[in-house]
Amino acid sequence: xxxxxxxxxxxxxxxxxxxxxxxxxxxxxxxxxxxxxxxxxxxxxxxxxxxxxxxxxxxxxxxxxxxxxxxxxxxxxxxxxxxxxxxxxxxxxxxxxxxxxxxxxxxxxxxxxxxxxxxxxxxxxxxxxxxxxxxxxxxxxxxxxxxxxxxxxxxxxxxxxxxxxxxxxxxxxxxxxxxxxxxxxxxxxxxxxxxxxxxxxxxxxxxxxxxxxxxxxxxxxxxxxxxxxxxxxxxxxxxxxxxxxxxxxxxxxxxxxxxxxxxxxxxxxxxxxxxxxxxxxxxxxxx
Amino acid sequence: xxxxxxxxxxxxxxxxxxxxxxxxxxxxxxxxxxxxxxxxxxxxxxxxxxxxxxxxxxxxxxxxxxxxxxxxxxxxxxxxxxxxxxxxxxxxxxxxxxxxxxxxxxxxxxxxxxxxxxxxxxxxxxxxxxxxxxxxxxxxxxxxxxxxxxxxxxxxxxxxxxxxxxxxxxxxxxxxxxxxxxxxxxxxxxxxxxxxxxxxxxxxxxxxxxxxxxxxxxxxxxxxxxxxxxxxxxxxxxxxxxxxxxxxxxxxxxxxxxxxxxxxxxxxxxxxxxxxxxxxxxxxxxxxxxxxxxxxxxxxxxxxxxxxxxxxxxxxxx
Numbered sequence: 001x002x003x004x005x006x007x008x009x010x011x012x013x014x015x016x017x018x019x020x021x022x023x024x025x026x027x028x029x030x031x032x033x034x035x036x037x038x039x040x041x042x043x044x045x046x047x048x049x050x051x052x053x054x055x056x057x058x059x060x061x062x063x064x065x066x067x068x069x070x071x072x073x074x075x076x077x078x079x080x081x082x083x084x085x086x087x088x089x090x091x092x093x094x095x096x097x098x099x100x101x102x103x104x105x106x107x108x109x110x111x112x113x114x115x116x117x118x119x120x121x122x123x124x125x126x127x128x129x130x131x132x133x134x135x136x137x138x139x140x141x142x143x144x145x146x147x148x149x150x151x152x153x154x155x156x157x158x159x160x161x162x163x164x165x166x167x168x169x170x171x172x173x174x175x176x177x178x179x180x181x182x183x184x185x186x187x188x189x190x191x192x193x194x195x196x197x198x199x200x201x202x203x204x205x206x207x208x209x210x211x212x213x214x215x216x217x218x219x220x221x222x223x224x225x226x227x228x229x230x231x232x233x234x235x236x237x238x239x240x241x242x243x244x245x246x247x248x249x250x251x252x253x254x255x256x257x258x259x260x261x262x263x264x265x266x267x268x269x270x271x272x273x274x275x276x277x278x279x280x281x282x283x284x285x286x287x
Numbered sequence: 288x289x290x291x292x293x294x295x296x297x298x299x300x301x302x303x304x305x306x307x308x309x310x311x312x313x314x315x316x317x318x319x320x321x322x323x324x325x326x327x328x329x330x331x332x333x334x335x336x337x338x339x340x341x342x343x344x345x346x347x348x349x350x351x352x353x354x355x356x357x358x359x360x361x362x363x364x365x366x367x368x369x370x371x372x373x374x375x376x377x378x379x380x381x382x383x384x385x386x387x388x389x390x391x392x393x394x395x396x397x398x399x400x401x402x403x404x405x406x407x408x409x410x411x412x413x414x415x416x417x418x419x420x421x422x423x424x425x426x427x428x429x430x431x432x433x434x435x436x437x438x439x440x441x442x443x444x445x446x447x448x449x450x451x452x453x454x455x456x457x458x459x460x461x462x463x464x465x466x467x468x469x470x471x472x473x474x475x476x477x478x479x480x481x482x483x484x485x486x487x488x489x490x491x492x493x494x495x496x497x498x499x500x501x502x503x504x505x506x507x508x509x510x511x512x513x514x515x516x517x518x519x520x521x522x523x524x525x526x527x528x529x530x531x532x533x534x535x536x537x538x539x540x541x542x543x544x545x546x547x548x549x550x551x552x553x554x555x556x557x558x559x560x561x562x563x564x565x566x567x568x569x570x571x572x573x574x575x576x577x578x579x580x581x582x583x584x585x586x587x588x589x590x591x592x593x594x595x596x597x598x599x600x601x602x603x604x605x
Contacts, residue, residue, distance in 0.1 A: 037404075092549075095545065099589075101538055102581045103581065109575050110578065113578070222535075233402060237402070270413040270416075274394065278394065278397065281399075
């Protein structure tokens with residue numbers, strides 16, 4: 001492998017890893033705070049991608065469509081939490097798993113009813129459509145760099161919110177002792193609604209950002225969901241820092257595996273995850 | 288009495304009477320008999336999962352690994368154009384599956400809780416991609432079974448597996464044997480300790496039991512039963528492919544087992560029948576059956592606290 005190819009693949013891997021982090025962050029946040037394993041998290045990623053595709057087709061503006069889609073996702077998150085998730089807080093974890101599997105069915109079906117089963121693509125917004133020269137004869141698309149920067153910005157914002165704001169303080173408190181937070185007069189119900197809605201929005205935003213880079217196809221949610229599981233398990237369930245490290249590892253490993261050992265490329269992240277769990281049964285950054 | 292609850296006895300009595308009669312009335316309708324056979328095979332798979340998840344406390348999302356393994360092992364072990372003896376090979380396949388489950392179990396049982404869910408998922412995904420990416424095992428198309436095995440025992444043959452009704456009874460027998468086996472295991476001293484270690488692992492350990500060993504043996508039992516179900520399924524349709532091992536397959540079985548009433552074992556049969564029944568009806572009602580199915584699942588989760596079995600028990604137990 002030439003140095004040039006190595007660096008291109010490394011950047012690809014980091015960029016993919018950052019996107020994975022963005023999707024996984026919502027999953028791990030909701031699990032960490034609420035203890036809910038949301039199997040429909042991948043569906044929210046799919047919803048984001050389809051929404052932005054639809055609005056771009058209607059309005060022609062990527063920015064407006066992205067903002068609108070993210071807002072709809074936030075509303076959807078509030079709705080789902082209030083209507084469904086909230087009713088299952090006192091129930092067995094497996095009931096929550098079952099509920100979110102039911103949601104996958106519903107969202108996949110709505111996708112096929114509303115938008116059909118053809119693959120779609122979203123054009124890269126004009127302002128970001130160029131590429132940056134990398135070496136003499138290779139270049140890197142601006143949009144991918146932009147996407148990576150957005151992911152980093154959101155990661156920083158998430159870190160800031162969780163560690164520096166009052167909401168973040170409540171989130172951290174809620175993670176460690178729900179009853180105590182409630183006893184101190186905090187409305188844990190609305191806190192949960194907010195956290196769940198943020199989780200949904202993070203997944204949808206990832207879908208929006210990914211839309212111009214990947215094809216929008218039925219089933220895109222499930223494949224991303226499983227990869228996200230691998231990410232959050234490697235990092236330690238509930239840990240946002242862990243999700244960040246896990247996502248970069250998975251992104252880089254799977255990108256290089258595709259080039260270096262194509263026959264193993266599908267299996268490699270699972271092998272890696274199993275190795276991590278054998279050494280650290282609770283992931284790298286377990287609490 | 289091995290079946291403690293009245294509801295359980297009533298349900299199982301009705302189920303087995305109806306199930307025994309189905310081919311008698313529908314002999315001409317081989318499609319329906321075939322469909323019913325599939326449902327019975329799935330019920331075996333779901334019962335084995337219900338045992339692990341509901342009774343041993345091992346929530347696995349990779350159970351389909353062994354379902355697929357049962358099918359793949361048959362094709363790999365048997366000569367292509369020669370009918371082998373079903374029982375002999377069933378024993379071989381279950382023994383090899385048990386050995387593989389033992390190895391997998393030693394790895395996965397190092398973790399617990401949510402990490403156990405994820406590591407079982409990862410291992411089955413690995414197996415899925417192993418078969419998916421391999422040329423010698425047919426890749427995504429899988430492998431075909433050209434000759435159905437013969438089923439003679441000591442030279443006596445009762446069942447002809449090319450006959451749909453005969454295959455149906457083989458599947459029904461599997462349901463009965465699996466149900467009884469799990470029930471007997473659960474009532475035994477071994478089963479009591481396994482359940483104790485689900486309910487209170489610390490105390491069970493403090494009593495001097497090696498929880499790991501009990502869980503490992505249970506994992507091997509559940510996985511071996513799943514492999515037998517997978518073997519039957521592969522034989523019924525004459526092929527095996529990586530789709531047998533998808534996480535959706537494991538997930539659907541989990542849905543059936545939770546819907547039926549987790550840990551009740553007979554609820555696994557109930558859940559499988561209900562799920563498959565609903566899917567059949569919805570598929571014929573609308574192209575968008577998944578919407579109806581998803582809605583039905585969500586409604587049942589919200590309304591039924593302990594699954595369908597729990598609901599029936601509320602009606603019938605006094």
